Amino acid sequence: MPTETNSTHSADPATPVTPTPTPxxxxxxxxxxxxxxxxxxxxxxxxxxxxxxxxxGEDLVARGATRAASAAEAVRAGELVLVCVVDYDASQAILEPLAADLSGRVLVNVTSDSPERARAAAKWAAGHGIAYLDGAVMIPTVMVGTPEALLFYSGDEAAYKKHEALLKSLGGQSAYVGADHGLAAVYDLSMLDFFWTSMAGLVHGYALAAKDGVPASALAPFLKAHIALLGLVVDETAQEIDSGEYQGAEANLAVELAGVEHILHAAERRGLDVSVLRGVRDVAKRAVDLGHGADSWTATVEGVRNPGA
Known part of the structure; x- marks a missing residue:
C-alpha cells in the first residue's frame, strides 16, 4: 500500500481564476x-x-447542457469526464465498458468511498491509459461553485495542473493533496470523522442539559464560544501528534480523564445513552495505562492507535 503522506497543495486557493472554456x-x-x-x-x-x-437533468438542459444518448457519447464529448454516483461499484460498472473512449482523457471520480477503492480504480485507469484523479466533495450541494467550497483531489498531478482552473469552477478552496490516489479519500474520511464525532458530542450535550430543564437554544450561544476554542488548538494538536511529544504541563491527561468520568456518571444518572462518552473515557484511560497520564489530551491518540493495549 502506498505510504505517501506529504501533501502538495496548489497556490493560494482564494486567488481568482478565469478558466478557458473546456468541454x-x-x-x-x-x-x-x-x-x-x-x-x-x-x-x-x-x-x-x-x-x-x-x-x-431537465433544468441543466434548459440552462444549456447537452444530454447524451449514451455514456459513451457523453464521454467522447468531454475533454474532462467527471463521475459522481453512489459508490465505486456503480462507478466501475459505468466506466468499465468505456475504457477505450476514456483513453487520452482526464477522468475525475468524486464518488465517495475508501482509499483502497480509489487506488484500485486508479490501477484500472492506468492500465487503460486514462489520466485519473480521485476527488472528494466536502460541502453540501448549495455551496458547490462558491469561493468557499472545498474539494480535495489526488492522483495525476499533471492532469490536475492542466485543469486546475476548470476544477476550481466547482469550488474556490479546491486542493491537490498528493500523487497517491487514495489521499483525497483519506482527507475526506479524516475530516468527516471529526465532523460526525463532533456532531455526536453536540447532540449529547444538548440532551444532557435538557434532562435538567435547560433548552438547547439556551445553551447554544455558549457552545458557539466553546467551539471557537477548538480552532485555537488544531495546529498545536497536529504538531504534537506529528512529533509524538504531548506537553501536559498546563493540563494533564489524568486530570482530564477524571473530568470525563464526572460527565459520564452524570449522563448515566439521567438515563442517557453513554456509549460515545464511554468510548472517550476508555481511550483516555488506555493512554493513561500506557504511561501518558502526565501528558496532554493529545496523548489519547496512543489509546486510539493501540486498541488492544
Missing part, C-alpha cells in the same frame, strides 16, 4: 452530480450530461 462531461445526475454540472455551466464550460436512469 466537460458529468456522469451521474444525483443531487451532487447536478450541482457539479451546474457549476461547470455557470463558469461557461460546454457541459454534456448523462445519467443511468431517465428523468433527471
Amino acid at each position: 466537460v462531461t458529468v456522469l451521474g445526475l444525483g443531487a451532487m452530480g447536478q450541482a457539479l454540472a451546474g457549476a461547470f455551466l455557470k463558469a461557461g464550460h460546454p457541459t454534456t450530461i448523462w445519467n443511468r436512469s431517465a428523468g433527471k
Whole structure:
C-alpha cells in the first residue's frame, strides 16, 4: 500500500481564476452530480450530461447542457469526464465498458468511498491509459461553485495542473493533496470523522442539559464560544501528534480523564445513552495505562492507535 503522506497543495486557493472554456462531461445526475454540472455551466464550460436512469437533468438542459444518448457519447464529448454516483461499484460498472473512449482523457471520480477503492480504480485507469484523479466533495450541494467550497483531489498531478482552473469552477478552496490516489479519500474520511464525532458530542450535550430543564437554544450561544476554542488548538494538536511529544504541563491527561468520568456518571444518572462518552473515557484511560497520564489530551491518540493495549 502506498505510504505517501506529504501533501502538495496548489497556490493560494482564494486567488481568482478565469478558466478557458473546456468541454466537460458529468456522469451521474444525483443531487451532487447536478450541482457539479451546474457549476461547470455557470463558469461557461460546454457541459454534456448523462445519467443511468431517465428523468433527471431537465433544468441543466434548459440552462444549456447537452444530454447524451449514451455514456459513451457523453464521454467522447468531454475533454474532462467527471463521475459522481453512489459508490465505486456503480462507478466501475459505468466506466468499465468505456475504457477505450476514456483513453487520452482526464477522468475525475468524486464518488465517495475508501482509499483502497480509489487506488484500485486508479490501477484500472492506468492500465487503460486514462489520466485519473480521485476527488472528494466536502460541502453540501448549495455551496458547490462558491469561493468557499472545498474539494480535495489526488492522483495525476499533471492532469490536475492542466485543469486546475476548470476544477476550481466547482469550488474556490479546491486542493491537490498528493500523487497517491487514495489521499483525497483519506482527507475526506479524516475530516468527516471529526465532523460526525463532533456532531455526536453536540447532540449529547444538548440532551444532557435538557434532562435538567435547560433548552438547547439556551445553551447554544455558549457552545458557539466553546467551539471557537477548538480552532485555537488544531495546529498545536497536529504538531504534537506529528512529533509524538504531548506537553501536559498546563493540563494533564489524568486530570482530564477524571473530568470525563464526572460527565459520564452524570449522563448515566439521567438515563442517557453513554456509549460515545464511554468510548472517550476508555481511550483516555488506555493512554493513561500506557504511561501518558502526565501528558496532554493529545496523548489519547496512543489509546486510539493501540486498541488492544
